[in-house]
Amino acid sequence: MVILLSAQGLNKHWYKEMVVYQIWPRSFCDGNGDGIGDLKGIISKLDYIKSLGVTAIWFSPLFKSPQKDYGYDVADYRDIAPEYGTLEEFKELLELAHSKGLKIIMDLVVNHSSDQHEWFKESRKSEDNPYHDYYFWRKGRKGGKKPPNNWLSSFPGPGWEYDEKLDKYYLHVFAVEQPDLNHDNPKVREEIKDILRFWLDLGVDGFREDVITYISKKDGLPNGFPLMPAARGIENYANGPRIHEFLSEYKNDVLKHYDCVTIGEAPMMRPKVALNYITEGPDQELNMMFHFQHMEADCLFIEWVRRPFNLRKLKKVFTNWQNKLYGKAWNALYIENHDHPRIISRYGSEKYRVESGKMLATMYICQRGTPFIYQGQEIGMTNLELPELEMYADVATQNTYKLFRKLGFKHDKIMDIAKTAARDNARSPVQWNDQKNAGFTTADKPWFYINKNYTEVNVEAAEKDENSLLHYYRKLLKLRKENPVIIYGDYKEHYKRSKTLYVYERNLNGKRLLTINSFTEKPVKFKAPKGFDLSKGELALSNYPVDNPGANEFITKPYETRTYLF
Numbered sequence: 001m002v003i004l005l006s007a008q009g010l011n012k013h014w015y016k017e018m019v020v021y022q023i024w025p026r027s028f029c030d031g032n033g034d035g036i037g038d039l040k041g042i043i044s045k046l047d048y049i050k051s052l053g054v055t056a057i058w059f060s061p062l063f064k065s066p067q068k069d070y071g072y073d074v075a076d077y078r079d080i081a082p083e084y085g086t087l088e089e090f091k092e093l094l095e096l097a098h099s100k101g102l103k104i105i106m107d108l109v110v111n112h113s114s115d116q117h118e119w120f121k122e123s124r125k126s127e128d129n130p131y132h133d134y135y136f137w138r139k140g141r142k143g144g145k146k147p148p149n150n151w152l153s154s155f156p157g158p159g160w161e162y163d164e165k166l167d168k169y170y171l172h173v174f175a176v177e178q179p180d181l182n183h184d185n186p187k188v189r190e191e192i193k194d195i196l197r198f199w200l201d202l203g204v205d206g207f208r209e210d211v212i213t214y215i216s217k218k219d220g221l222p223n224g225f226p227l228m229p230a231a232r233g234i235e236n237y238a239n240g241p242r243i244h245e246f247l248s249e250y251k252n253d254v255l256k257h258y259d260c261v262t263i264g265e266a267p268m269m270r271p272k273v274a275l276n277y278i279t280e281g282p283d284q285e286l287n288m289m290f291h292f293q294h295m296e297a298d299c300l301f302i303e304w305v306r307r308p309f310n311l312r313k314l315k316k317v318f319t320n321w322q323n324k325l326y327g328k329a330w331n332a333l334y335i336e337n338h339d340h341p342r343i344i345s346r347y348g349s350e351k352y353r354v355e356s357g358k359m360l361a362t363m364y365i366c367q368r369g370t371p372f373i374y375q376g377q378e379i380g381m382t383n384l385e386l387p388e389l390e391m392y393a394d395v396a397t398q399n400t401y402k403l404f405r406k407l408g409f410k411h412d413k414i415m416d417i418a419k420t421a422a423r424d425n426a427r428s429p430v431q432w433n434d435q436k437n438a439g440f441t442t443a444d445k446p447w448f449y450i451n452k453n454y455t456e457v458n459v460e461a462a463e464k465d466e467n468s469l470l471h472y473y474r475k476l477l478k479l480r481k482e483n484p485v486i487i488y489g490d491y492k493e494h495y496k497r498s499k500t501l502y503v504y505e506r507n508l509n510g511k512r513l514l515t516i517n518s519f520t521e522k523p524v525k526f527k528a529p530k531g532f533d534l535s536k537g538e539l540a541l542s543n544y545p546v547d548n549p550g551a552n553e554f555i556t557k558p559y560e561t562r563t564y565l566f
């Protein structure tokens with residue numbers, strides 16, 4: 001039994017105190033001049049990463065991969081992609097990172113493999129091949145002419161691919177090149193455990209587990225809800241029937257024997273269901289979860305279905321997760337990653353790029369949970385906004401385009417939506433300086449487009465400017481480190497009904513924090529909530545100079561943020 005140390009759920013752990021920097025390797029830094037980010041480039045930036053005040057790095061997949069989904073299609077779980085480097089170099093990086101006090105978190109992508117993985121190549125050789133049942137191979141319906149069921153991929157399009165030689169279909173809930181692994185097969189589970197041991201024995205400190213809630217499919221693979229235009233059938237595998245059995249097995253046989261952390265990625269997750277995975281105690285399966293709900297404040301489920309930004313929707317989600325997990329489980333806090341457009345372009349304002357960037361940073365990092373920061377977020381990178389369909393590299397963008405055409409949308413309209421919705425927006429190379437290719441590569445051509453604003457938005461310029469977002473992130477993380485109230489305190493929201501301000505307090509053993517965050521450029525009248533006298537507090541963080549920080553009423557400036565400690 002894990003004993004809660006206090007009524008405030010002060011069950012301390014290093015993973016709760018950690019702050020994670022996410023690297024999407026292809027676009028981070030190119031160390032050998034071929035236009036593609038790599039380990040050598042990452043090694044050259046370790047001191048920079050450390051200087052932010054983060055304590056861990058999560059790598060989006062570094063493994064050998066045909067890169068059809070940029071590493072989320074793994075061809076060899078035990079080797080590094082040659083364009084990124086070698087396993088030896090990875091070990092060097094791991095050792096270096098550890099020597100600097102940075103933990104390393106790998107991406108575990110086992111809902112599916114690449115179709116170029118040896119297992120899959122074997123599995124399609126014949127029905128009696130020992131690897132055949134590593135995947136979901138099924139006969140078609142209607143004499144084989146129709147796929148085994150009506151499921152559709154999450155990257156719009158069919159969920160099944162036909163193989164002529166076997167006269168069977170295989171399941172892929174993502175791209176065609178990402179066949180789903182069959183965790184019902186005990187041999188597959190042994191393989192997964194071996195992979196976990198391999199990396200843990202090498203010294204890594206944990207895993208972010210890709211769409212891990214999808215790994216158990218309902219028996220018989222029944223048809224999905226027919227009206228779904230994409231991800232049809234998902235109700236048969238999101239939180240599927242054997243998911244807890246599988247995750248417990250991975251934990252009991254491997255993970256719990258190491259001092260490691262696990263963060264499960266879980267689309268469509270709600271707090272009540274999440275608690276079945278992450279409640280602390282002997283049956284806990286994962287330490288934290290990446291849900292998507294707060295990514296839906298300006299859209300309907302996915303960024304491609306736009307809605308005007310709605311702060312109340314955003315606050316409701318955050319507060320709900322804060323409250324439901326309190327004293328029971330731990331939040332993973334993020335506002336950007338490689339799957340979502342840049343946050344300033346969405347919930348903030350490109351016009352008030354630095355101001356709104358600071359406000360957004362404060363708004364989520366001061367909550368209870370482990371913060372994750374995505375590469376480039378700390379300098380306020382914004383959406384890439386590519387004009388032509390051909391320029392988009394992401395298979396999800398290409399497939400979504402096709403679906404929207406089918407649904408009757410005009411080309412120009414779809415390209416408009418893509419500018420704000422495509423994942424490619426967050427995947428452009430990190431802007432290091434105002435030189436050629438933003439200092440990302442010495443090659444003539446980087447693998448992907450660089451945001452035109454790099455002459456202004458780059459690490460070097462931010463280092464020189466004491467009011468930059470970069471320096472603000474450093475201050476914010478320092479404040480979190482020095483004030484346990486930010487890590488472990490309880491959470492209470494104020495002015496819930498406000499459509500423009502997000503205000504909440506945190507409390508721990510008499511220490512208090514109040515953070516005030518404006519989501520508009522318009523002036524808003526703020527009055528300190530009952531029980532707070534700002535003149536008694538210390539203004540610990542703000543994004544504008546404040547003349548009279550003790551005034552209990554003030555009019556906000558555009559995207560103003562203030563954080564007081566008491």
Ligand code: GLC
Pocket residue numbers: 069072073109174210211265338339
């Ligand atoms: C996760 C990853 C995403 C990937 C998908 C399929 O959502 O974050 O990048 O495309 O899984 O692996």
Ligand code: CA
Pocket residue numbers: 030031032033034035036037038083
């Ligand atoms: Ca390179």
